[in-house]
Amino acid sequence: MIELAREVRRSYALVERNFNLIKRYIGWEIVFLVYTVVNTLTIAFIGVNPATGGGGDRVLYLVVGALLWGFLSVLFHEVAESVQWERWEGTIEYSFMAPMKRLSYLGGVCLFAATYGAVRTVVVMLAVVSLFKLDLGNANLGAALVVLLLSSLSFIGVGLMAAVLPLLSPEKGSQAAHILEAAILLVSGVYYDVSVLPGWLQPLSRLSPATYTLRAARAALLRNASLRDIGGDLVLLLAIGVVLIPLGLRVFNWGELHAMRTGKLKRSG
Amino acid sequence: METALECIGARKVFYVKKEARPKTKPSAEWGASPGEGGANGSGGDAALPGAIAGRPAKAGAGEHGSADIPSNGGAGGRANGSANGPPNGRFRGRSAFSRAMATLFPRSVPVQAVSGVTFNVRRGEIFGILGPNGSGKSTLIRLISTLLLPDEGEIRVFGHDVVRERFAVRRLINRVSVEAAFFKKLSAMENLSYAARLYDVDIREARKTAISILKRLGLGESKVYEPLEDLSRGMQQKVAVARALLTSPVLLLLDEPTTGLDPVSKREVQDYVLEVREGHDTTVILTTHDMQEADRLCDRVAVIDQGRFVALDTPAHLKADLARDGEAATLEDVFFALTGKALKESHPGEGD
Ligand SMILES: Nc1ncnc2c1ncn2[C@@H]1O[C@H](COP(=O)(O)OP(=O)(O)OP(=O)(O)O)[C@@H](O)[C@H]1O
Ligand SMILES: [Mg+2]
Numbered sequence: 347m348i349e350l351a352r353e354v355r356r357s358y359a360l361v362e363r364n365f366n367l368i369k370r371y372i373g374w375e376i377v378f379l380v381y382t383v384v385n386t387l388t389i390a391f392i393g394v395n396p397a398t399g400g401g402g403d404r405v406l407y408l409v410v411g412a413l414l415w416g417f418l419s420v421l422f423h424e425v426a427e428s429v430q431w432e433r434w435e436g437t438i439e440y441s442f443m444a445p446m447k448r449l450s451y452l453g454g455v456c457l458f459a460a461t462y463g464a465v466r467t468v469v470v471m472l473a474v475v476s477l478f479k480l481d482l483g484n485a486n487l488g489a490a491l492v493v494l495l496l497s498s499l500s501f502i503g504v505g506l507m508a509a510v511l512p513l514l515s516p517e518k519g520s521q522a523a524h525i526l527e528a529a530i531l532l533v534s535g536v537y538y539d540v541s542v543l544p545g546w547l548q549p550l551s552r553l554s555p556a557t558y559t560l561r562a563a564r565a566a567l568l569r570n571a572s573l574r575d576i577g578g579d580l581v582l583l584l585a586i587g588v589v590l591i592p593l594g595l596r597v598f599n600w601g602e603l604h605a606m607r608t609g610k611l612k613r614s615g
Numbered sequence: 616m617e618t619a620l621e622c623i624g625a626r627k628v629f630y631v632k633k634e635a636r637p638k639t640k641p642s643a644e645w646g647a648s649p650g651e652g653g654a655n656g657s658g659g660d661a662a663l664p665g666a667i668a669g670r671p672a673k674a675g676a677g678e679h680g681s682a683d684i685p686s687n688g689g690a691g692g693r694a695n696g697s698a699n700g701p702p703n704g705r706f707r708g709r710s711a712f713s714r715a716m717a718t719l720f721p722r723s724v725p726v727q728a729v730s731g732v733t734f735n736v737r738r739g740e741i742f743g744i745l746g747p748n749g750s751g752k753s754t755l756i757r758l759i760s761t762l763l764l765p766d767e768g769e770i771r772v773f774g775h776d777v778v779r780e781r782f783a784v785r786r787l788i789n790r791v792s793v794e795a796a797f798f799k800k801l802s803a804m805e806n807l808s809y810a811a812r813l814y815d816v817d818i819r820e821a822r823k824t825a826i827s828i829l830k831r832l833g834l835g836e837s838k839v840y841e842p843l844e845d846l847s848r849g850m851q852q853k854v855a856v857a858r859a860l861l862t863s864p865v866l867l868l869l870d871e872p873t874t875g876l877d878p879v880s881k882r883e884v885q886d887y888v889l890e891v892r893e894g895h896d897t898t899v900i901l902t903t904h905d906m907q908e909a910d911r912l913c914d915r916v917a918v919i920d921q922g923r924f925v926a927l928d929t930p931a932h933l934k935a936d937l938a939r940d941g942e943a944a945t946l947e948d949v950f951f952a953l954t955g956k957a958l959k960e961s962h963p964g965e966g967d
Binding site for chain 1: 627629630754757760761762763764782785786788789790792794795796797798799800801805808809810812813814815842
């Protein structure tokens with residue numbers, strides 16, 4: 347019990363550190379927030395553009411995609427890039443040498459990622475709401491929130507799997523994580539229904555947790571679906587999280603041992 | 616006397632990728648640059664997606680990336696470089712296929728970094744490790760600090776095995792590396808708070824201790840709140856020493872702690888190491904290229920060359936063994952005599 351409290355305190359180290367870093371990189375923080383806001387607004391405008399058959403639910407349809415993708419990709423990034431980032435800074439050996447369970451380290455990273463992603467998403471959401479009249483008459487906000495929570499779990503799981511890549515290959519690991527992210531964006535129906543994808547891509551869309559997230563979130567926000575209606579997707583999201591998080595931790599530990607065996611944590615000095 | 620560290624036949628081999636190099640000596644037109652170009656390119660690429668996806672730190676880190684990556688991304692970068700660098704005919708005699716294979720799957724060659732090292736360190740001792748660049752000092756320190764797994768042999772810190780009881784060992788040790796491993800945009804205090812939290816040291820106590828250690832090392836309080844990147848290398852190194860001591864390690868691993876420090880700062884750090892040993896019952900393992908420092912601080916010194924200990928004794932004995940015809944020897948003489956090549960040949964070592 348005491349040990350557990352210690353580990354929780356230790357994981358707070360990561361949260362505090364990352365928020366301190368945000369303060370120090372505040373200029374970039376603002377730049378990227380503005381970029382994300384503008385990007386989301388641009389996508390929303392596609393929804394009202396008559397030439398592309400705009401109107402009706404389309405704005406909300408697109409905005410839901412943009413916001414969810416914004417949140418999930420931040421989550422994925424923060425987790426997946428945690429190792430690579432420490433490597434850039436040169437702190438990785440120091441952090442990994444601390445008498446701390448890897449679970450607490452990664453838990454801290456995830457906690458920060460979720461908080462940070464939520465704050466950013468709220469800011470973007472406020473910007474969208476101030477410019478567009480979104481009709482939330484048919485929205486089940488509670489159900490949407492449950493979707494968000496469960497999909498966070500599964501995305502943390504995917505992020506953990508990706509976080510190990512820089513440990514396996516210092517040079518190419520991070521690139522691979524970006525490719526994975528791009529692939530998820532393509533197949534998950536963020537801005538369109540997955541049925542428009544060519545047949546050979548459809549099976550991939552079934553592998554991505556984002557597919558279920560978006561389907562369930564749209565059902566809740568556009569068609570007032572109840573928890574029961576989207577129960578199938580929720581169970582799937584939960585299952586993906588429950589499988590991927592422990593698996594991700596295992597893979598991460600294995601990757602760390604591999605790095606310690608081959609000298610890939612750090613070389614110079 | 617209690618044993619702080621037992622190292623029995625420790626061995627570490629790295630497999631480094633052999634670069635796909637042309638047989639002929641590269642000419643100046645492109646020979647010098649492909650490595651750097653490739654490495655920098657990958658640094659830039661790595662930063663780019665980050666910039667789009669929206670993490671400021673990544674763009675910032677990208678700056679570091681391009682500065683940092685060449686050191687560990689060098690092999691990959693150079694492989695890239697040779698893939699698109701050499702004009703036709705450079706690889707005469709090798710088929711395009713075998714060239715492509717060599718680029719895609721570079722052959723690995725073994726590098727014996729530490730080859731069978733055995734020694735003990737007594738509790739409260741300051742134990743020095745001297746050796747030329749690339750002789751395996753840092754690798755040995757990393758093996759002790761649970762950052763590398765030994766291929767063979769056993770290392771125990773106060774009876775705890777560094778592989779099987781990694782967690783217990785980590786509680787007992789801390790390490791100062793030659794390069795300052797910090798979040799460079801964060802202040803010294805923010806970095807030290809991070810360290811204190813990782814080790815679950817009371818944060819308020821830690822802040823007070825940190826300031827007093829830094830004062831003791833000659834770093835004023837005003838510097839403590841500035842981003843570390845604005846501090847000189849010597850100042851950063853002092854912060855690194857403070858960080859290691861914040862967690863009250865019983866075994867302190869110092870990998871070239873005074874490299875790059877001016878003579879006064881060097882003295883301050885050395886005095887502090889002596890003080891810590893007296894006051895806190897700390898055992899110290901120290902690597903250095905400064906023979907006077909080794910002479911002054913170390914109770915015993917090991918000289919390592921090509922991964923092997925070639926001598927291990929007190930500085931006084933080492934010097935006495937070499938002194939002949941009443942002519943006194945310095946530790947530097949000992950170093951030259953034992954490593955043999957100091958002034959004759961240059962080291963082919965790849966020590967980064
Ligand atoms: N992570 C690694 N991967 C591959 N090779 C490595 C790694 N670390 C060290 N080496 C190699 O092992 C050998 C010993 O390196 P090490 O860094 O231990 O030397 P050192 O004695 O600390 O040198 P210096 O005085 O320059 O710091 C060198 O040939 C080096 O290139
Ligand atoms: Mg070294």
